[in-house]
Amino acid sequence: MVRHDTPLNFAIVGCGRIARQHAAAINGCKDIANLVGVVDADRARAVELAESFGAPSVHDDLDAVLARADVDAIVLCTPNALHAEHAIRALAAGKHVLVEKPMAESVADAEAMAIAATRAERVLALGQTLRHTAPIRWLQDHRKDFGRLRAVEVSMCVHWDGPQVPWWRDRSREDGLIMSLFAPHALDFVQLVFAGEQPLNVHAETARFQRAWAGEDEAMILLRYPGGRLAQVHISYNQKFIVDRKTVHFDDAMVSIEDGEYARVNDRLVVEPELPVGDPKRMGGRDFNHYFRTQLREFVAAVRGTSHRSVLHEEGVQLTRLLRRAIDSSLRNAPQID
Ligand SMILES: NC(=O)c1ccc[n+]([C@@H]2O[C@H](COP(=O)([O-])OP(=O)(O)OC[C@H]3O[C@@H](n4cnc5c(N)ncnc54)[C@H](O)[C@@H]3O)[C@@H](O)[C@H]2O)c1
Incomplete structure (x- = not known):
């Protein structure tokens, strides 16, 4: 059930280069978004991101965050080859997903992600930030x-x-x-x-x-x-x-x-x-973070079912x-x- 009056709770999966932009965007849009957790297979990276952006919890396994009822949406910042598998698992767990570009490595993978989003009735949007x-x-x-x-x-x-x-x-x-x-x-x-x-x-x-x-x-x-x-x-x-x-x-x-x-x-x-x-x-x-903030606002609008320009x-x-x-x-x- 999507609430319109409270911010969406986000977890970032993959705490590398681009994750910092997403974390800054979430923190820059406190009226619509909360950063409640971060995940990285390399725990030290997750800890570093959590400390820099004030995320209250750290995981080194995707399943741990998918099991949390308080996480509404995932920002997927893992390497390209993992996007399809991670997005499909997150959608199946009932999370909305903003996946970094490229959506997938193959058309078959992208189609499987689309089917997973439709089946789960969740938003799957692409990080076409520019x-x-x-x-x-x-x-x-x-x-x-x-x-x-x-x-x-x-x-x-x-x-x-x-x-x-x-x-x-x-x-x-x-x-x-x-x-x-x-x-x-x-x-x-x-x-x-x-x-x-x-x-x-x-x-x-x-x-x-x-x-x-x-x-x-x-x-x-x-x-x-x-x-x-x-x-x-x-x-x-x-x-x-x-x-x-x-x-x-x-x-x-x-x-x-x-x-x-x-x-x-x-x-x-x-x-x-x-x-x-x-x-x-x-x-x-060049400072790009305003693009990430706009993208996040469009994503939240899509999740809430209001008018938006997300790339679905x-x-x-x-x-x-x-x-x-x-x-x-x-x-x-x-x-x-x-
Ligand atoms: N929108 C943009 O302009 C933009 C810019 C740069 C990168 N990207 C995209 O963002 C994605 C990440 O790129 P990056 O440059 O941040 O890479 P990165 O290597 O810096 O970060 C990826 C992170 O994922 C973690 N990871 C790997 N396997 C994992 C797993 N199984 N579970 C959890 N975490 C795992 C790695 O430890 C690493 O910290 C790529 O798909 C890339 O194309 C988009």
Whole structure:
């Protein structure tokens, strides 16, 4: 039974890098959310997160938190390969789940998660955090003013100097490195603009510039949709001057979104940040936590059955399908990446 007048009780599962953003978001939204527990197979990590963010209890096993009647929802921040198993167990235990991107490693796993959510009548939402920005919300609300959509360009280039966590090192090209870690953000934007349609063609080419990992760290994806509409995506882990640019070409205007904070129609600025954005061209120079707070509010609204912009499991399955098509294309087109 979801209460509308009291905050939802959250447990975070997987206390690594991204868990800190979720913990800060929960603590930043005390009117709707409480952090009541944290879980990590490595207990020391769970203890560290609990101490930093004031979580009252620590577990080293998922089942222990799933057995707790006072936990309403799980934020799942485990490595990609564990998302499906952990989400399905949490849903079966009656918990709502906000799962980090990518939803799953395979379409079959994403479909199994969706079935589990439907069967349990619980919310399963994706952590497509970079969608929860003011410019993207503005685009969603105003796109009808600009006529027919023709093309989308996304360029998201950052600089990671080698693996940020040990499991990045071992991801094969079949698993996808940048294709599974970063392409979900870029393709989510494309999917949002194309309102969930699947493209007719997906062509991806990948390359590797760094030797500290086995997978690809640079990719270009070209997509063709019915009616001649096109999209292109460039993602990189090798760009020292950070680029985050999304451009949508309509018949009557061009909408461009820069650094996740600014939106322009042609040259006219229509959205600018409410808070200082730091230095978005430098790694670590940009504060993202407001996106996590917005995402959390949307998730709680979905759980409460009120109007929301969460990315729910049906959309997640479509996005997983699109992502797998891109990874499969990259494997066919570039058997040698070096
Ligand atoms: N939304 C974003 O922008 C964003 C950014 C970074 C990472 N992510 C996603 O978040 C997820 C976690 O990434 P990360 O960088 O924080 O990784 P991480 O390795 O830092 O954290 C993962 C944690 O999970 C724990 N863990 C592993 N197996 C476990 C198990 N069986 N039970 C409980 N805990 C277990 C590990 O000990 C580790 O502390 C990934 O799916 C990643 O794609 C999303």
